Amino acid sequence: MLKKIDKRTKNNFITYAMVIIAFVVVQILLASGSMSSLMKGLLVPLCVYMILAVSLNFTVGILGELSLGHAGFMCVGAFTSAFFSMCMKDVITSNGLRFFLALIIGALFAALFGILIGIPVLRLKGDYLAIVTLAFGEIIKNIVNTLFIGKDSTGFHFSLKDAMSLNMEPGGEVIINGPQGITGTPQDSTFTIGIILMLLTIFIVLNMIYSRDGRAIMAIRDNRIAAESVGINITKYKLMAFSISAGLAGVAGVLYAHNLTTLNASPKNFGYNMSIMILVFVVLGGIGNIRGSVIAAVLLTLLPELLRGLSDYRMLVYSIVLIVMMLFNWAPKAREWRERHLPKNLLKRKQTAKEGK
Amino acid sequence: MSFLNYLINGISLGSVYAIIALGYTMVYGIAKMLNFAHGDVIMIGGYVSLLASSTMGLSPILSILITVVVCTALGVMIEGIAYRPLRNAGSPLAVLITAIGVSYFLQNIALLLFGANAKSYHSMVSVPALTIAGKLTITGETIVTVVSCIIIMVVLSLFIKKSKSGQAMLAVSEDKGAAQLMGINVNKTISLTFAIGSGLAALAGILLCSAYPSLTPYTGAMPGIKAFVAAVFGGIGSIPGAFIGGILLGVIEILGKAYISSQLADAIVFGVLIVVLLVKPTGILGKNIQEKV
Secondary structure, three states: OHHHHHHHHHHHHHHHHHHHHHHHHHHHHHHOOOOOHHHHHHHHHHHHHHHHHHHHHHHHHHHOOOOOOHHHHHHHHHHHHHHHHHHOOOOOOOHHHHHHHHHHHHHHHHHHHHHHHHHHHOOOOHHHHHHHHHHHHHHHHHHHHOOEEEEEOOEEEEEOOOOHHHOOOOOOEEEEEHHHOEEOOOOOOOHHHHHHHHHHHHHHHHHHHOOHHHHHHHHHHHOHHHHHHOOOOHHHHHHHHHHHHHHHHHHHHHHHHOOOOEEOOOHHHHOHHHHHHHHHHHHHHOOOOHHHHHHHHHHHHHHHHHHHHHHHHHHHHHHHHHHHHHHHHHOHHHHHHHHHHHHHHHHHHHHHHHHHO | OOHHHHHHHHHHHHHHHHHHHHHHHHHHHHHOOOOOOHHHHHHHHHHHHHHHHHHOOOOHHHHHHHHHHHHHHHHHHHHHHHHHHHOOOOOHHHHHHHHHHHHHHHHHHHHHHHOOOOEEOOOOOOOOOEEEOOOEEEOHHHHHHHHHHHHHHHHHHHHHHHOHHHHHHHHHHHOHHHHHHOOOOHHHHHHHHHHHHHHHHHHHHHHHHHHOOEEOOOOOHHHHHHHHHHHHHHOOOOHHHHHHHHHHHHHHHHHHHHHOOOOOHHHHHHHHHHHHHHHOOOOOOOOOOOOOO
16 A cells, blocks of 8 residues: 555656756756747747646546537636736736736636536536537637727726727726737746646646545546445536636636737637647547646647748648557557567567677 | 528528538447548538639539549548547547547648638539519529538438448447447448548538638638537437538527627527537437436
């Protein structure tokens, strides 16, 4: 029993150490000036994707429900926190405090949306659940795109039509400007903050998995009826897992929003394409494997950049790599082939090495 | 425009959704997979028909035939190369992600071959517009779309009910193992399903581009998702369900655009889907399968 716990602690420790080592390496590269500006620009988005992948893995791997609307929660976190930061720009001058409060607000709102959406959605199963989460993600994106909020001396004004119908006093400021989104968000996100949030996310998810609640959630995943019959409250634990996952996606959204000067909801950043991309990270990294998600997020984000030399062909190569990796990893025949050939090859190599001696 | 005009536009768009959804629902019913690349087969169909009719100057009938043949072959090839090896992979997610990979692949191939700029599409339909009572105009595209949708639905239903291959499809969708024991070639049946689904996608591509004449590598993505929603709406796996779901979705989308808000049309469509699924979790015509302990 002790040995088992040790193994788990060791495993978790490797995950944390990996992130910290990556952080140190990047810091050294930054200090020595050997990092291109392109890579520098990718650092915060990398943290965003890692957090998203880990948080989605909590829904897909631990809760066992396929969600295709994860970008929607990120969108909620991004917009609520950016809205808060815009309102408090002049009131709270300390960048750190403002970002911290924005972070809490973004995460809380995303988690709240997780509960609101989770209540109806989690009654469904399998692919139906997937399509409804996709629908919710698209609805969130769509509504944000038609939302206008302005502020003047009398308070806030809302509209779903255009900036003119806000009926503001002269001198009022439009904060959310429909499809143009929020402009002028303070850029408080840094790579260091990103890594800290990343570690925090991993910490929350790993501790959650190994807690009593986490075991209950996994029991529901493995056999819902058996779990129910031993007295596990299915709705409560499902909602708990879903809202935690949504809240963490909100954290990624906050980080994302405070990395850009202009935040708008386009199909590219908050649409279903984004949700699918995160799902690709999760599945390629290994469903339920937190460390795998982190690695897959980094590799698959860097891959298109590394393939930049192929210019027009890079996304084509990316898609082929994706298909081949999936076939190689999952196809029963490929698995058989690997089992039969790979160890043999290794043996052969050892033998030839011996003979060479 | 009057309400009736909007309604007709909605039915026309809905018929396109229905044709795509029929393909989606058949593939889902038999292979139990969400084929995310289905929408991109529509786009490829659009490009192939454009090439055949404009560049090569073939007659509409011949170009439609070529398009259907090319897309059918493409569908069977995709299934054989990318999906079949993963059929017993143990996780439905593996094949879902591969389908996403295929979708990226098709989009990027089209991007490389035809460029990112929108191509204008010449309508394949030469049926004259119909004017009723001097006010109501029904375009030729609408007539052809609606009529072909109904024909396809009827033929498909008959094919599944009456033909041997159709019965084999039903058997495979119910229980693959038992079907195999009865001497049904499961691989062939699934290939046939993909062939029919992709052939329908080709027709849908031609009709979609004839009605909305602009073609980019991303043309198929949104109709693909909408058609999937339509299939779920009507009860996935059910052929009349896909038809009803498609028509309803098109009508809701056009009426929502006209009377509520053009920007919120997609949100309304998805909102209705959520409400329907909450009231009837397996869609309008879906069968409720009781879970056994």
